[in-house]
Amino acid sequence: MVIIFGSFYLTIIYAILLTFGRIGLVLIISVFLALIFGVLSAKVRAAEAIIIPITDVLEAVPVVSFFPIILVFFIVRIGGPFGTEIAVDFLLVTAVLWNLILGVYQSVLHIPKEYESVAKVYKIGILGKLRRLYAPAAFPSIVANIMPSFASALFYITLTEVITIGNKNYEVFGVGTLSVQLANASNYTGIVILIMFLIVAIGLSFYFFINPLIKMSEKYKFESNMPASSKDSQRRQNAFVTVIGERINQVIGSTEAAIAVVNRSIPRRDNVSRKQIKFSDRVVNIIVGTTLVAVLLITLYFVAESGFSSAFTEYILNPHYLKIFGIATLYDLARIGIVFAISLGTMVPLAVFFGRRKVSGRFSTGIFQILYSIPSPVLLPLIIIFLTPKIAVFLGEGLAFNADVMIIAYLSAASYIFFNVYGSAISIPNELDVIAKTYKLSRWMKIRYLSFPAIVPGLITGSMSAIGSYWGGLLVAEYVTFNGKTFAVKHGLMLLISKAIADGNLVYADAIDIFMVIIVVILTFVVWMRLYRYSERKFTYD
Template sequence: MLRRTFPSPEALRRLPFGLADVALILGTLVLVGLIARVGAGTLISFVPPDVVPSVNLDPVNLPYYAGRSTLRMFIALFCSTLFTLIYGYIAAKNRRAERVLIPLLDILQSVPVLGFLSITVTGFIALFPGSLLGLEAASIFAIFTSQVWNMTFSFYQSLRTVPPELDEAARLYHLSAWQRFTKLEVPSAMIGLLWNAMMSFGGGWFFVAASEAISVLNQKYTLPGLGSYVAAAIAKENLSALGWALLVIVVIILLVDQLFWRPLIAWADKFRLETSAAAEAPESWLLDLIKAARLPSLIAQLFTPVGEVVNRFLSSLTPPSPIHKVDENQQVLSDRLYNCALLVLIGALLVAGLHFILITVGLGEVFKAFWLGLMTLGRVLVLLIAASLIWTPIGVAIGFNPKLARLLQPVVQFLASFPANFIFPFATLFFIRANISINFGSILLMSLGAQWYILFNSIAGAMSIPTDLREMAADVGLHGWKLWRKLIIPGIFSSWVTGGVTASGGAWNASIVSEIVSWGQTTLTATGLGAYIAEATAAGDWPRITLGIGMMSLYVVGLNRLFWRRLYHLAETKYHL
């Protein structure tokens, strides 16, 4: 006879969900409601040459505008992450693909946001006829192009410097390519990727104004958002509206830090590649709340079987690659054929480019663009040297000292995320009243957007140095320059190179908005390639847009090939843990 058992009074009194679950459910509902409210504004009808309703400078509209801009930023970040994982993996795993993808990444990184907008706005509008989604997609794509290159370089470099003993262990255990990717490669790259994603997100704010107040090919399109609000405030010389916008962006940055980045940093600490735990792990009140709730674990249990099925399926599609001896003669012949084909392609592109230049702008304009590029190159080099000397020691100190990190990380995140071009109007007023030439002032403006790449990568590199190595260095009495030479420089070198190459690309990109600044009817223009491209883009001068972007690409790719790529090779062969 079956006996029926009843739950105890204690079990009956135990609630299935706690206060943490209630808070999470309410927070999720509020977030979904906000996304629905803000996203509804992207679905209105729009047919060029119609004009999108102008931005209203009443501060009451700022929360809505901030929501529109923030939603674009997160959609661009999601797309950037997908691109990073796919592109970086292919470039790191396929030697032939790497020869094309990495130089292509150099070129794409060097193309300014305005260059992408010039090409893509019309295409996106045609892709979504009769809807504002076309302009929204163009804006998101512009933000994507300001975020993605830094993340991709970081992930690629992390895959190239996976610790050899872990790589050997993966081979011994016959892990499939999918298992290696999820169990070894992504976890080993997680800390650097996360810090670079934070930097990329902050860098995206730098180009929000350009992506929302679009002026290309003699046509102007304006989307509601913080960037277009600031552009309108600058055009009308409205300091009050500009002040309200700065206050709102401060609130947005603090909220994103507390609700998004801080929990991710605390969660990613488990991916540190070391045998001993960190002295003090990063903390997040939101992550503690999620861990205290029961709902996330219940949802995870429901989806665990599905995840296992997906993992088994993907593992079966990506079996372990067999270890076989490569025929060196065949490899050399194949490489020569590949190099010949690549040279033919490059030669054809150069001939086509030269023909285009000669029949449109002429050779004199080419020399002018080359000279302007040298001026911008000088500013970039000054910025890189100054940023490395100032921010590398600070980044190492933050990465090594948990108490200092807890104190300064919010400050650093705020400074990096704050869109520097939002304070350009104040800088412009200062330059005008102090009689400072924009040729020198533009270096400061460029640094406001580019220097953080070096700082964030220095922090990530210092945090990735195992605690046991740092303790051993202290035990043997390493300090001062000897500590830097024996531990810190080798430990952070790979990350610093990633920061340097992305800071270089970011500085070239930032020159577009730093070499020509305005306040109302007053415009200051520096002598440089960035101002040349900005003026050509505003005028819709396609030949000069193409020449300027092509010349900037040549400078960036040349610098990367002659300098940064050699440092990458040094990091892969000598200076990595």
């Protein structure tokens, strides 16, 4: 094991600084890319039809599936420590980017149409809209997704900082590398010390970076009057008629003003203007769609060259392997279904509870974020060694290890549901709370008519991200090797991928990836795209 400056504790601090530095850089890059692709998907139909399904597919594909690509383009062609570092950063981007894109897309999609109309009236350009409308509207969602993305990056760090393909290891130093070294040395005390240092580092990151972002995100709501002080807020709550009157007058006044400006600025020939707008939209769709298709085709060519074409012809077209993949997929879908049900039953009530209690909820969500950001793969050796024997007394060794797998899967992605729902709950306009109090709605009616409609968009985005990321949790836990011992489930698609990577059979691993992509694409169009459209029609503050 590498010891820095002759001290184990200094080694841990050095590893944490390197890892957190990588994660910070990756998050900044990912937010920038998410704004571009999320806004583009929400505003251009052609981009939406291409980017969103691909994003959903890529989110469901485990990080390890990109190993053949990074092996060819970064480690082999660039080579050396620099090539390995770029490969690690690229793999981290694939772990955190996709849910950010979906969050921005969902937020921009639900911007009230009046805001878009005002932007058109004042002839605000695309950069102005991005800075003044789209970025502020997406800010709460970005903050909500940065928290689970931070946790996701820490989760995958054990895979990305140590890349093992067959008998070859490619690694950069950090928390992931150190945790693997400690596990292989059976240094469980060292793992516990590393976890304690990680808790402190995560807490400091939350206090100095994430908590200020949460406070800033509360400013970006689609409501007309924000309380200037707690005293003013209380006064307005006691004067319901005044609040509603001001709200109605402002909406009517702004609408009439917008209509008047539009009537003055638009020529008499309304049909010609509408045709020009439709023609302009059609041109934008053609240009954007053509560009994205060209980029996609070029990317697919290079991906095929990295081994995916051979995987398709050798395995996907073979009925024997399709049967094996299908049975393994059913086992993993069953595990995911159980974990998703548990996640909904635990994360949604907690998120709504904390979100509706904004001030007291900040501290609670801070503690929750710190605990949830502890990378569960670091805990996996401790779970296997100390927890599995106790569970096996009641369930047997096979079911006990399956329970371990589902625990890791739960810890890997349930936070996506919590923080997306929390972001939606904390952004409920205050006027709706005033109305609920005025009409003395019961708790059940508040949940049914206020909380539930408000959290649906965030719940859909969080569920989509969580289910995609559960595959990564299964990948980490279904096939585990440390200290010369191997622990594995009997059936599972992620088991097949892990064994193929361990054997150095990247073509077989690529074939499993292709099969997964087919399954995920079907789920995207049958389930998620329909849910997105339904939430857009039914649950927008218009």
